[in-house]
Amino acid sequence: MPIISLENVQLIRNHKFLLNQIQWQVEQGENWALLGLNGAGKTLLLQIITGNLWPSSGKVTVLGEVFGQTSLPELSKRIGWISSALQVRLRANEFTEQIVLSGKFASIGIYQKYEPEDLMHAKNLLEHLEAASLIGKTYGQLSQGERQIVLIARGLMAEPELLILDEPCTGLDLFARERLLQQIAHLSFLPQAPTILFVTHHTEEILPFISHVCLLRAGEIYAQGLREDLLSTETLQDFYQQAVTIEPYASNRYIVSPIK
Template sequence: MEILAFEQVQFIRQQNALLQDIDWRIKTGEDWAVLGLNGAGKSLMLNMISGNLWPSSGKLTVLGQLFGETSIPDLTKRIGWVSQSLQERIHREEEAEYIVLSGKFASIGIYQKYSDIDLEEAKQLLVSLGAKKLIGKVYQVLSQGEKQIVLIARALMAKPELLILDEPCNGLDLFAREDLLARIEQMKQAKDAPSLLYVTHHTEEILPLLSHILMIRDGKIFKQGKREDLLKEAVLNDFYQRPITIHEMRDNRRMVIPK
């Protein structure tokens, strides 16, 4: 089964084509980064994948389900999504493990019955992400990076088949960013880890575990393919339409620096 397939997808709003001719497939076992500057169309694509928006034309299949022939509410239960907008909706006085637990019910806050086993599973997810110290702490006292770790654990609570991380390092300082990226690497080592879709406009966040990259610019796919083929100076010069240099980081990561 393919994780997702865009086939000649377009999205038109007020007679403006915001996404054009999107052809993109993710196969089972692949983890992708989506790279693009602000306004490139990344968020529109995510909202389509999650069922919040519908293609104006073309075909979209997610986790084997063709839009127009499937139940979107059922499909969204199979997708985890961590974003800035979600972080802003979380109850500030709620403790970390209960925020994680709420992921089981896809709710903000907990209004359903749960078992001690459910709560223990939520705590163990935090432990598995190296965040045992967050158990018992309320959301409002957590750092930005700690909040992101809690939300990733919350997404994993539902055992998703696809996990979308939408600019998860936004607002983090250098050290918090590296800590979060390490936690993401740790998460992917689990046998039942979901396929990962990591959205960013910073190349240095594209970890080696992300085997493929989709580059999007002005609502169109610029290039897509294997990570090692696209993170090259000639390709990135063309993509950004400005001269850049590449700084080699540890762990085969690469930072783009404008010339």
């Protein structure tokens, strides 16, 4: 069963194609990076995959459920979507473990009854992400990088089968970014780790645990395939439509720079 299957998906607004002829399949055991410049359509594609936006045409299947033939609210419980946009909705005086726990109910704040083991699970998630030191702190006390870790733990609370990380390194300095990326890599090797879809426009953020890359440009998939095949000078020069260099960055990672 594919994790994600998009067949001829299109999104049209005001007679303009925002997404055009999207053909994409993510299989079990794969972790993907979705790479594209700002305005490429990455967020629109995520909204379709999570059922928050309906395509103009095409077939969408996620976790074996065909859109139009399934309950999207029930499906959403099986998907964790981590976006920086959620940060502004969270309360500064709420404890980190409570924010993580709220992921069980997909709510901002906790209004439902929960069991002691639920709170313990929230704390365990922070420990698994090497962030036990954040337990007992309020959200307002955290750095930007620490907040992202809390959001990831929150997204894992409902034990999703698919975890979408939507540009999680936005706003982080170099050192905070590297700490966060290593924690995400650690997550990918945990028992029963979900399939990870990592969205970025920086090639150096694509870690070795990412097996495949999808290149999105102007609402169309330019190329997709194995990470080592797509992160090449020839492919990325054609993709970006300008001369670039690609150089090693840290362990088995690459950074792309324009040639002036």
